[in-house]
Structure formats: C-alpha cells, structure tokens
Amino acid sequence: MLSFIRADLSQLVAYTPHPGGAEGHAATPEHTGQIDRLDTNESPYDLPDELKQKLAWAYQHELEANRYPDGGHAALKAAIAHYANDSAQVDWVQPEHISVSSGSDELIRSLLIATCLGGEGSILVAEPTFSMYGITAKTLGIPVVTVGRDEQFQIDLAAANQAIAHSSSVPVRVVFVVHPNSPTGNALTEAEIEWLRQIPDTVLVVIDEAYFEFSQTSLLSELPLHPNWVVLRTFSKAFRLASHRVGYAIAHPELTATLEKIRLPYNLPSMSQTAALLTVSQAETLMTVIPTILQERDRLYQQLTTVHQLRVWPSDSNLVFVRLTSDAVAASGRSPEAALDAVFQSLKQQGTLVRKISGGLRITVGKPEENERTLAHLVVALQAL
DSSP states (O other): OOTTSOGGGGGOOOOOOTTTTHHHHSOBTTBOSOOEEOSSOOOSSOOOHHHHHHHHHHHHHTOOTTSOOOTTOHHHHHHHHHHHHHHHTOSOOOGGGEEEEEHHHHHHHHHHHHHTGGGTOEEEEESSSOTHHHHHHHHTTOOEEEEOBOTTOOBOHHHHHHHHHTOOSSOEEEEEEESSOTTTOOOOOHHHHHHHHHSOTTSEEEEEOTTHHHHOOOOGGGGGGOTTEEEEEESSSTTOOGGGOEEEEEEOHHHHHHHHHHSOTTOSOHHHHHHHHHHHHTHHHHGGGHHHHHHHHHHHHHHHHTOTTEEEOOOSSSEEEEEEOHHHHHHHTSOHHHHHHHHHHHHHHHTEEOEEETTEEEEEOOOHHHHHHHHHHHHHHHHHO
C-alpha cells in the first residue's frame, strides 16, 4: 500500500456499478442474444425521440462548449421548486430551498461533510438499505452505526432510539432512510414516520425519495415543521436521465446555503442542466409510463409469489425483492450464498441482469417483454438448482 494513503481505506470496498460496468452488460460467452438490464433501477423507457431531438438541437445551437455551465443552477432550481410544489400540493418551496448536484451521491457526501466531518458525528442506517450512505461515510472517516430490520424490512426502532440516545464518544448526527427503501421496495410505515418526527433536532434526518414518482408517498409537506429534515430526489429514475446524473435536495434555506458552500464549483454540466430543465417541463408527459410500470410490477410480484422456491415482498417502488426459501436452499445442497449465486449466474447467462444484494435478488421492473423473459429465465435457473 502506498504510504501516503489513509490506512483505513485499505479495508473499504468500493461501490461497484453492477454487474461491473460496461463489460458486465456485454454478452457473455454463454449468451449472445438479448440482454435485459434489470439491475440498476433505471426506467426501462428511454426519452421520447422528440425530446432527444430538442436536446441535440440545444447542444448544437445554444450551448457553448467553451464556457462553464451555470454555476448557480438558477433556472433549474426555479423549475424544480415549481415541480416540487406541484408534486406535494404545497406552495412554499422556493429556489432557496433547493440544492442541485451531480446525482444524489454528491449530496450525500456534502451532507456528511456539513455534519460529521472532523470527528463531530456518526451516521445511522438500517440495513439492508442503499449502500452509498455507509460507503461515503467511511471514505470520509465517519463512523457508521447500523441497526436491523424485521421480516417485513421495517426498521428496528428500539435499537435505533438506543443508538441515538446512547451513542459513544461520536454521537449520531445523521439518520438516513429511503422512502421507499432500496433494495427492498417498502415505503416507510406510519410508525417509522412518527419515529422520524420525534428524532431530536440536533440530528439531521435525510429522507431519500429517489423513487417518489413510483410510490407517490412523500414527506415533503412536513418539511417546514422539521428544520432538521432534508428530502433527496433524483432525475435518474422516473425522469429517465440516469446518464445525466442530476439530483437535488429540498431543505431549510440555511442547510441548502451550507451545501452550496461545500459543493464543487460548476458541478453540473450544461447539458445535464438542459436535460433536467427540459424533462421537468415535460413531467406530465414522461410520467404517463408510470402506471404501466406499476401494473407490470404488480404482475411480476403476483407471478413470483406462485414460485414456491422464492419468498417475495410487496413493493412500493419500481423493483421487486426476492430471496430463496430455506427449502429451496436445502434442496440445492449448496450454502445459501452459493445457491443464490447459482440462480444469479444462470439469469445472467440467459441474458437477464439483476442485482444480487442483501441475501436476495433485486429485480428492476422492465418493459412487459423483459418481465416475461425474467420469469421464464427464473424458472430455468430454479430448475437447475
């Protein structure tokens, strides 16, 4: 190890774009046909050609490649504020409540720098959940406190309260929750929401609503009552802009002003800002596919529940989470991890890419034909066990 690199980083496992970036999406020697990319919770639908043409026109005739982008994101913040008000049926969101970033990951990092850096705090997460909270904290040398979830993936609130009230010399300064959660797809329950309301205002509560457009459940309307809350959202899912990496936070103006101090200058390219402005202005049109995705999610869930080797959980998002039953593992003669990996590899070889995570498989809801192939490929994979 190079002597100038922090020693603790040698133990850290980096986030790996699943199943390994561009190479992972390429056809395998065993499979050279259709590849269904159901592993990263993106929208299965690309932007309409009309919008792509408008973006191409903007790049050719409006954007100056030799000039820096709008460093203050003024137009985009105003557009996001308008959309946020409409989405939550409120009228208080203003541009000063908004901070824009290169994906939500940058906001996570900035929030940690603003609250916990320099030994001032630790973070609390309930596993399983989005891995980047813990990974980002550890890259900054920030301790991560974890609590569990029950069989329905509801947070162990007693353990969480204990962790906040009796944290060690490094107090919990940030609590991260996803609403709905990833990789499990469940929205926060009323008991969990009430717990968030009771968290002391000395602790920042980060409510990640990356999948809001699919769940239509949001806590944004309550944010003015809780200055220690921040809502994160993204253009990567329902707005179909994963390749443009646009995320945003809605929070108390004092917090967003702090985030503006921390973020890198010119952090969002001009093309990404243009794409976000265009899509948020066309939100109603882009959201027309959401009912189809939700209908397919419910159909996928119902079909999977008939497979006796699988345990399936209801979802409020654009994904379905499954695990092998103990009987299926026992019948395979393998360890639980080996049995799950066998199914995962079989799916990949057949052309279906899913995420192997938290002892199960997270399956993004695709187009109807993709979901049909997923079901057929799962049957083959489970038969091979």
